[in-house]
Amino acid sequence: MKFLLVDKIESIDPERRIVTLKNLTLAEEYLADHFASFPVLPGVLMLEAMTQSAAWLVRLKHDYAHSIIVLKAARNVRYNYFLKPGNTLRCEIDAVNIEKTTAKFKGSGYVGDRLAVSARIELECRNMADAEPHGRDVDQRILRQLKQNFALIGGPEALAASRER
Secondary structure, three states: OOOOOOOEEEEEOOOOOEEEEEEEEOOOOOHHHOOOOOOOOOHHHHHHHHHHHHHHHHHHHHOOOEEEEEEEEEEEEEEEEOOOOOEEEEEEEEEEOOOOOOOEEEEEEEOOEEEEEEEEEEEEEEOOOOOOOOOHHHHHHHHHHHHHHHHHHOHHHHHHHHHHH
């Protein structure tokens, strides 16, 4: 099962900052198993929402050069608040350094004005073709899907708004 944990890109300052939203609903399958009588978004998925948000900045900076962007390290992770169905997690991610195959970020996730999670994250970038020659086709399929997802979650509108500022 793949979790898509960015529902909307609220704003982008290319190469520097992104703000995204994740709306939590009771329809999310993992809530049935994660404290059935007290459903909350697991902390690891809060961290994954920040990772997925940061990955959009990497994709934009590298013009979609990598199909795979994964969490390499998470440091100073702090959980401060439960995210319950009906809540929205607003991820505010600031780039520290974006290199060719790695990137570092500071991230915070808020429910309203309450800090729910914070961390320093490091991402690693690669392609399927790096591991095996037949991976090139897989990379292209993944990148097509990512570009479609970017459009669906409001990426182009957020980019256009940042250019107007």
